[in-house]
Amino acid sequence: MTASSPTSAHRARRRFGQHFLKDRDVVDEVITTIAPCPGQTFVEIGPGLGALTEPLLDAGVNLQVIEIDRDLVTMMKRRAEEHDRLTVHNADALVFDLRSIKPVNDNLRVVGNLPYNISTPLIFHLLRFRDSITDMHFMLQNEVVDRLVADAGDRAYGRLSVMTQLYCVPEKMFEVGPRAFSPPPKVDSAVIRMTPREQPAAEVYDLQVFEALVKTAFSMRRKTLRNSLRRLVDQPQWERAGIDPSRRAETLHVVEFAALSNEVSGI
Template sequence: MSHIPRKRFGQNFLQDQGVIQGIIAAIDPRPGDVLVEIGPGLAALTEPLMLRAGRLHVVEIDRDIVSHLSARFSPDQLVIHNADALKFDFAALAGEINPGGAIRLAGNLPYNISTPLLFHLAGFGAAIADMHFMLQKEVVDRMVAEPGTADYGRLSVMLQVRFNMDKVLDVPPTAFYPPPKVDSSVVRMMPWPTPPWPVGDLDALEKLVTTAFGQRRKTIRNNLKGIADDAQLAAAGIEPGWRPENVNVGQYVALANLLAAC
């Protein structure tokens, strides 16, 4: 298929066979797995995923690519959902194709919508067994960052509270057509079977964390002035003079839960 990559869809097509095999090995699809690929593009991952699992669902916004995939693969092998992943209900799909179970997600995510898409997917909880995504390397570094590092921030806290995550491999720009201007990485995301930091109100936690990281150079005391006093910070195990990146996920959760109870 001759397809001109569309900038508005953030299309960069994976073509390096070594990288493709590395990603497939990380996902390790098994026969009967209920797999959903986001953004199949020209089927670099689609075909090996489908061959390993036996059947595959894909979510694709580009109608030209949908037409190509429909002509290339049988509907018994490939089920195509022509939709915007940012608006797609993955929980409803899970209920339809694996009642009472969960789905596995994979894909080379469009870098221009990666952060909002990650937050959208994070809302589906028990409907997802695991996720393997190609993303901009700096985004993955922020996702898996440890407290006390420059990469640690809102994205780190709000995803780590929901998922156990690790970076699987780094991917150079030369693995794609056209080559992006950034390096890429593959991340594995697995919902916690039992959350290590139970959250009373996720929306309240997100507002707290967003405010805390609003000005990274200021102390947590200053950033949360009028929201939490020194005694409340101390009760959550937080030193008021710390910078926001020094507060770990459990401490943010403890503070959010404490403030919600006041």
């Protein structure tokens, strides 16, 4: 099988955010970017009509697919009868426990053409299993990819950038136009590689405090940090962290958010 065909009997369901990859050249570029090797264990989230599934199996990997659409699961299970390296899970990826999958060799490699309506919460969910993951390659809305890779000071820099970069090194690989999908989305897409760090970018004493600071700071990003975080941070804590509270959230690097949250934690 090659890329998904728009003539497939299965109709894309809006509630699942389905846009099936159909462009053979794009599929080839994605597979080349992923560079699968025989014997590796892959998890594919939302395999859809199998545009990436078959090339991955052809590469000799052990493939576990997670699909919420029961009709597509039925199609995938028929393929699994012909592939002893393919396992199908009818499940919601937002709550699926990746620790239930035991890789044959090394850690898991995760791939997927993710539904754009759940991409951010799904990434946050997957970060919980970062110690079990070698890398992640996703097709996402281009705007989301730009937010993931943004540096402090960039307009796209925000909560998603900080929380992701604390644990991963994100790399934008290439952009993909709407015509590569059926039905075509109304936005451009891009492929991103996310590689979990061996150690977080900064030491965080209390993750809940860190998350609260980051979320609150960016919820009022036009305000100075003194105003947006006035209920969470006092003047001595600003001074000990070495951060000027007249700055705005988008100017703080991950390590600075960590230093501030550690002062607030008081550990």
